Amino acid sequence: MLIVAGGTAAPPDPTVLELARLARTEHDASVTALLLDRGDAGEWAEVADVRQPTATAATARRVADTTGHHGRLRTPERSWLRRELGEAYASDVVVAASGPALLALEHMPDPTPPVVAVLPLADRDDDGGSPFELLDRLRRAVLTVVPSRPVLEWATRSGDEGGLGLDPDRLLHHPAARPVAVAGPRVTTAPTQIVGSGPLGWRGGTDLFVSLAAILGSQIAGRPARWTWIGDPDPDGTGDDVLAEIERRRIEDLVRIVPAAETRAEQVASADLYVATARDDPFPAAVVDAAAAGTAVVGFTPATALLGDAGREDARIADLDVAALALRVVNLVVDGEARAALAADIAAAAAAATEPAPIDDLWAAIELAAGRVP
Amino acid sequence: MIRRRSLLVLTGDLAPTDDNRRLVSLLDELGRAGAIDPARIRVLAGGGGPLANEIAAAADLSAVRVVEHDEGVAARAAGWVHPSLRATGSLVDDLWGLARPGRRDAGRPDLVWIHGADAARLASTLPRAARRTPTAVCLPEGPVGLRRCRSIPDLRRVLARATVVVTTTDEQGDHLVDSLGVDRGRIVVSGEWRARPAASPDPRRSRRPDDVPDDALLVGGAGPIGWRAGTDLFLDLARRLPREIDGRPVHLLWLGTADRPGDDLRAHADVALRGQRGRVHLLDGGDSRDALANGVDLMVVTGREPPFPAAAIHAAGQGRAVIGLAGSGIEAVVPPTDVTAAVVDPFDGLALSERVEVALRDPRARQLLGGSLRDHVRRHLRAEERIGALWADVARHLARA
Numbered sequence: 001m002l003i004v005a006g007g008t009a010a011p012p013d014p015t016v017l018e019l020a021r022l023a024r025t026e027h028d029a030s031v032t033a034l035l036l037d038r039g040d041a042g043e044w045a046e047v048a049d050v051r052q053p054t055a056t057a058a059t060a061r062r063v064a065d066t067t068g069h070h071g072r073l074r075t076p077e078r079s080w081l082r083r084e085l086g087e088a089y090a091s092d093v094v095v096a097a098s099g100p101a102l103l104a105l106e107h108m109p110d111p112t113p114p115v116v117a118v119l120p121l122a123d124r125d126d127d128g129g130s131p132f133e134l135l136d137r138l139r140r141a142v143l144t145v146v147p148s149r150p151v152l153e154w155a156t157r158s159g160d161e162g163g164l165g166l167d168p169d170r171l172l173h174h175p176a177a178r179p180v181a182v183a184g185p186r187v188t189t190a191p192t193q194i195v196g197s198g199p200l201g202w203r204g205g206t207d208l209f210v211s212l213a214a215i216l217g218s219q220i221a222g223r224p225a226r227w228t229w230i231g232d233p234d235p236d237g238t239g240d241d242v243l244a245e246i247e248r249r250r251i252e253d254l255v256r257i258v259p260a261a262e263t264r265a266e267q268v269a270s271a272d273l274y275v276a277t278a279r280d281d282p283f284p285a286a287v288v289d290a291a292a293a294g295t296a297v298v299g300f301t302p303a304t305a306l307l308g309d310a311g312r313e314d315a316r317i318a319d320l321d322v323a324a325l326a327l328r329v330v331n332l333v334v335d336g337e338a339r340a341a342l343a344a345d346i347a348a349a350a351a352a353a354t355e356p357a358p359i360d361d362l363w364a365a366i367e368l369a370a371g372r373v374p
Numbered sequence: 375m376i377r378r379r380s381l382l383v384l385t386g387d388l389a390p391t392d393d394n395r396r397l398v399s400l401l402d403e404l405g406r407a408g409a410i411d412p413a414r415i416r417v418l419a420g421g422g423g424p425l426a427n428e429i430a431a432a433a434d435l436s437a438v439r440v441v442e443h444d445e446g447v448a449a450r451a452a453g454w455v456h457p458s459l460r461a462t463g464s465l466v467d468d469l470w471g472l473a474r475p476g477r478r479d480a481g482r483p484d485l486v487w488i489h490g491a492d493a494a495r496l497a498s499t500l501p502r503a504a505r506r507t508p509t510a511v512c513l514p515e516g517p518v519g520l521r522r523c524r525s526i527p528d529l530r531r532v533l534a535r536a537t538v539v540v541t542t543t544d545e546q547g548d549h550l551v552d553s554l555g556v557d558r559g560r561i562v563v564s565g566e567w568r569a570r571p572a573a574s575p576d577p578r579r580s581r582r583p584d585d586v587p588d589d590a591l592l593v594g595g596a597g598p599i600g601w602r603a604g605t606d607l608f609l610d611l612a613r614r615l616p617r618e619i620d621g622r623p624v625h626l627l628w629l630g631t632a633d634r635p636g637d638d639l640r641a642h643a644d645v646a647l648r649g650q651r652g653r654v655h656l657l658d659g660g661d662s663r664d665a666l667a668n669g670v671d672l673m674v675v676t677g678r679e680p681p682f683p684a685a686a687i688h689a690a691g692q693g694r695a696v697i698g699l700a701g702s703g704i705e706a707v708v709p710p711t712d713v714t715a716a717v718v719d720p721f722d723g724l725a726l727s728e729r730v731e732v733a734l735r736d737p738r739a740r741q742l743l744g745g746s747l748r749d750h751v752r753r754h755l756r757a758e759e760r761i762g763a764l765w766a767d768v769a770r771h772l773a774r775a
Contacts, residue, residue, distance in 0.1 A: 056456070075454060202640050207606065214721070236636055241601035244518050248678065249721065279647060302647060319613055319649040323724070 002091040002113075003048060004034045004105065006098035012043055015145070015174060016097040016118050018359045019366075020047040027363070032091075034084055036104060037061075053080050081107040088113060093370045102137045114370040117141040119151065135164055143369035145172045145362065147283070148353040154282040154305055170369070174362050175355050191224035192333050195271035195295075197264060197286035198278050200257065201234030205277025206242045208300065208322055212275065213255045215326045220333045228256045228271075230264050230286070269293030273332055273339065275325070276303035283353075291350035296343040298328050310349035315342055380414030382483035382504060386492030388423030389631070390660075391598060392684045393514045397489045398425065399569035403761040409769075416483070420496055483507055485772065491515050491523035494532045498525075505535075508772050512540040512564075516679030517549045518602055530554060538771035540564050540764065542680050543703065562767040566680075566706045567760035568687050568751050571664075578692060580668035583627060583655045590623045591734050594670030594694075596685035597677055599641045599656065600633030604676030604699070607723065609641070611674060612650045614727035619734050626650075629659040629666055629685050664688050671695075672733055672740060674726070677702035687755065693748040695740040697729055709750040715743055 001023050003016060023029040024047055033048035035041060038058040041050040053061070057080040064073035085108040088094055096102035096117045105115060117138055138144055138155075144166060146152050152173045157163025194213075198204030206229055213227040233239030246255055258267075264286065268274055274290035276299025283305050290297055291306060297315070299307070304316045317325045332339045385397060405412040419426070452463030486509045488497050497509070511532055513520065523529055533539060533554055539561050541547045547563055550556040586592055593615070597603025605628060612626045632638035638656065645654045659666050667673070667685040675686050675698030682703035690696045690707050698704030699720040708716045715733075718726045733740050 073453070237634060238601075238640070240522070244521075244601070244678075279643065300647075320644070320647055321613065322610075 001029050001031045001093055001095065002034060002088055003031065003095045003097060004036070004101040005044070006036055006100050013097050013118060015147070015359070015362070016095060017043055017047060019095070019362060020044075022359050022363055024048070029092075036100060051084055053077060078107060082109075085109070093366060095366075096137075096141070099134050102141070103134060105137065114142040115140065116143045116145065116366050116369065118145045119147070138164065138166060141170065142372065143170055143172055143366060145174050145365075147173075147175055148305070149173055149309060151283045151305065153308075172362070172365050174365075175353060175357050191218075191226045192220065192273065193226050193228065193271040194273045194275060194329070194333075195228050195230065195268050195290075196275045196277055197230040197260075197268060198281070198284060199234035199239070200229065200231045200242060201236060201238030202241070203234055203236070203238070203278065203280050204231055205279050205300065205303065205320075206231070206239070207245060208277040208320060208325075209275060210242060210245055210249075210251070210255055211322045212277075212326055212329065214249050214251055215322065216329060218254055220330055223333060225333065226256070227254055228258060228267075230258050230260055230267055232260045265289040265293075269295060271295050273298065273329065275299050275329065278303035279320075288350050288354065291343075291346040292354070294343050294347055296332060296339045297346050298325070298332060298342070300325065306346060306349050306353065309353060310345040312342060312345050378408055378411040379484035380482075381410050381416070381485055381487055382507070383415065383417045383487045383489060384493040384496045384500075385417065385419050385489040386496075387421030388419045388425040389421070390424050391631075392681060393490055394423070394425050395569065395684055396514065396567075396681070397512075399567070399757055400761055402570065403757050404765060407758065407762060407765070409765050414483075418496060420492060485510060485768075487512065488532060488536075491520050491529050494523065494529040495525045497532045498528045508537040508775050509535065510538045510540060510768055510771075511536040513546065513550070514542055514681045516546055516602070516681075517553070518679055520549070520554075536560065537775045538562055538768050540768070542566065542682075543706075546680065560771065562764065562771070564764045565760060566682050566687060566703065566755055567757045568691050568755040569684065570757050571688075571691075578668065579665045581662060581665045582669040583657060583666070585652070586625045586627070586655065587623055590625045591619055591672075592670045593624065593626045593730060593734070594629065594667060594673045594685070594689065595626065595676060596629040596667065596673070596683035597675075598633035598637075599628065599630050600637040602633055602678055603630065603683065604678050604702070605630075605637075605641050606644065607676040607678075607699070607726075608674065609644050609648055609650065609654065610723050611676070611727055611730065612645075612654045613648045614723060615731060615734075617653070619731065624653075624734065626654045627666065627670060628654070628656045629663055630656075630683075631658050659685070668692050668694070672697065672730065674698060674730060675702045675704050676726075678720075682706055687751060690744070690747040691751045691755075693741075693744040695733055695743040696747055697726070697733060699726065707747060707751055707755065709746060712743060712746050715739075716747070 003020055005012060005016065020031045020033065024031050031048040032051060033044045034051045035044065036053065038052050041052065044050050057076040060073050060076040081104055088108050089111055091113045094105065094113050094115045096105060096115060099119065102117050144155065146155060152171055155164045155166045155171055156168045158165045196209040200206050209229055216225065218225055246252055268286050268290040271290065274287065274295050274297045276284060276287050276297055278284050279302050282302060284303055287297055287303065287306055297304065297307060299317065300320050301316050301318050307315050315328065317328060332342065385394060388394060401415065404410045452459035482503060486504060486507050488494060488509060488511045491513055533556050539550060539556055541550065541561060541563055542565065544563055547561045550561060551558050582592060595608040599605045608628055615624050617624060641656055645651055645656065657666065663685055667689045670689060673686045673689040673694050673696040675683065675696060677683065680703035686696055687707060696704065696707060697716050697718065700717050701720050704717055718729055
């Protein structure tokens with residue numbers, strides 16, 4: 001089994017890690033983990049033979065990420081990938097553990113072994129790949145494992161309805177246990193904390209968050225409000241647009257941008273209201289963190305699959321209608337009981353969505369899917 | 375009498391952008407007016423594009439040469455060896471591009487015209503003799519566009535020794551003084567101008583996208599797709615406008631290509647996310663751009679910073695009503711009497727949609743506004759006069775230098 005994983009900057013996906021452990025201990029499989037970044041391999045080293053980029057490839061990638069020039073600066077990384085994936089044909093199955101990992105498989109030569117994609121329950125802050133390319137790769141996977149039912153529904157919905165249009169027979173819902181921040185005692189003093197999170201830019205919908213803040217300002221129905229966005233600039237460069245818009249509107253004092261940090265879960269947990277604005281992530285990890293910690297969530301349809309799961313369509317705003325979202329936010333800020341009820345509903349949905357399933361089931365599904373390939 | 379000068383023009387690329395069309399128009403008018411010698415003009419472009427033939431044809435130029443700043447062989451090879459060597463490779467590419475002989479030797483230029491911030495990088499690789507030549511830097515970009523230029527140090531160097539700096543608006547001039555330390559005495563404000571309509575095809579010819587019903591009311595927008603031209607504000611307008619007005623479906627058309635890679639894909643995705651698929655059309659326009667601009671009932675300008683889109687100036691010149699956000703540059707094409715009807719607060723999307731809806735419901739008001747703008751544009755934005763005045767200013771600075 002060959003596992004391709006995003007990198008060492010983020011902790012390994014618990015589902016894939018558990019799968020690798022099971023493969024090695026219970027099924028006597030040879031497991032190789034191809035990490036797309038250099039650094040401490042951590043838990044990967046315990047369950048697989050780890051391969052990491054050369055120093056040149058890793059440096060060039062870092063330069064590309066820093067400068068935003070992803071063209072030729074990625075050449076050393078591509079050469080390394082082609083070399084490593086050149087032997088992939090010997091594997092019985094290749095598991096892509098993230099969006100970037102799946103995109104990296106374009107360098108795998110024919111004949112290609114069956115590919116299983118595991119879309120982790122995480123913001124795609126660091127991938128730099130577009131959803132359009134990702135969709136093409138997902139269509140070629142023999143099995144796509146998704147962590148929640150809302151993601152499953154989104155993936156099977158047709159493209160015209162905003163979904164991915166994937167074959168339901170090639171999708172598996174496998175909930176994964178994930179650490180969820182436990183909120184401390186909620187501080188209820190003013191001002192009202194309104195938080196958004198994700199890559200700073202178009203994908204994360206920071207532009208929509210900024211528009212919302214500009215409409216409502218620092219006083220909502222006479223109550224002071226504080227707006228915070230947690231996230232690093234998106235590699236696609238659209239973060240510059242957002243920062244320029246903040247400057248143009250002269251609301252630097254109104255909207256606070258803080259970098260993504262390990263404490264993100266605690267930050268969203270201590271907020272009064274989480275606003276979900278992501279355009280291409282129906283199930284952002286930050287929404288689960290907020291929901292599980294008892295923070296009310298409201299937002300646009302593309303990012304609020306969990307609200308749909310909770311039966312709270314009233315808190316989902318269609319068509320990226322910022323004015324309608326502003327009205328909903330005002331109602332929730334003013335009406336503490338409605339906010340608490342919404343928080344309770346989505347907390348229950350988050351708990352259900354993250355209830356883990358036995359890893360043996362996933363192993364069996366992968367064996368079945370890989371066996372279908374001639 | 376101004377003598378005919380020879381020109382070395384540097385531009386970032388030859389893509390069919392509004393900035394490059396302004397350059398074509400400028401060279402065309404200067405050639406017609408006898409201010410420059412069309413046989414002694416060289417154009418060096420950092421990248422290729424469809425405008426190469428148009429530039430050569432429009433001004434009877436002796437040489438249009440593409441240096442291929444971004445795609446050079448040496449840069450590619452150096453990048454393979456080590457990413458940090460790529461810049462050196464680019465420099466070798468530029469020098470090679472400049473060293474290749476032109477079709478005809480135009481001699482030493484009288485003036486180096488640097489068109490756009492991205493062309494500043496080319497200027498830094500010019501031979502020493504050319505660098506001593508009087509230089510005019512034309513910067514159509516606003517503050518954000520300048521910030522995104524590929525090499526700010528090159529731009530600073532070029533601005534420091536420029537004989538004259540040409541901008542579109544006073545605000546841009548202020549920004550150059552405040553942020554880049556340009557001497558205000560060397561700044562010339564050109565304003566917008568309406569390019570001379572092409573003789574063929576008929577400039578009044580109009581057409582609509584194939585999937586727009588014949589009876590539809592069509593609202594136009596234009597500019598490079600992205601934040602600077604306010605494509606997102608245009609899509610927000612689409613969401614706010616009713617789907618039908620007086621029994622006629624309302625469609626929206628945006629003319630332009632991506633400002634940055636991926637901006638077009640993001641805009642298409644936003645059309646779907648905002649529930650506007652089938653109603654909002656994003657088109658490049660190509661050769662039919664003017665005809666498509668003529669086909670709209672109303673043009674809306676949502677730009678966050680100048681320059682004003684050429685398609686909107688063209689539409690106004692043909693008598694189409696134009697409504698726009700303050701600060702988008704629309705003030706240049708609207709006579710003072712029509713400011714209330716045509717100019718909207720830049721942060722008020724609701725006001726913009728209401729103003730557009732009122733105009734769509736009232737054909738008579740639309741016609742009156744369009745007629746007023748046409749008269750204003752044809753009287754005050756004539757390319758020959760505007761460019762003549764600009765060139766006189768440039769010549770004054772050159773004489774002083």
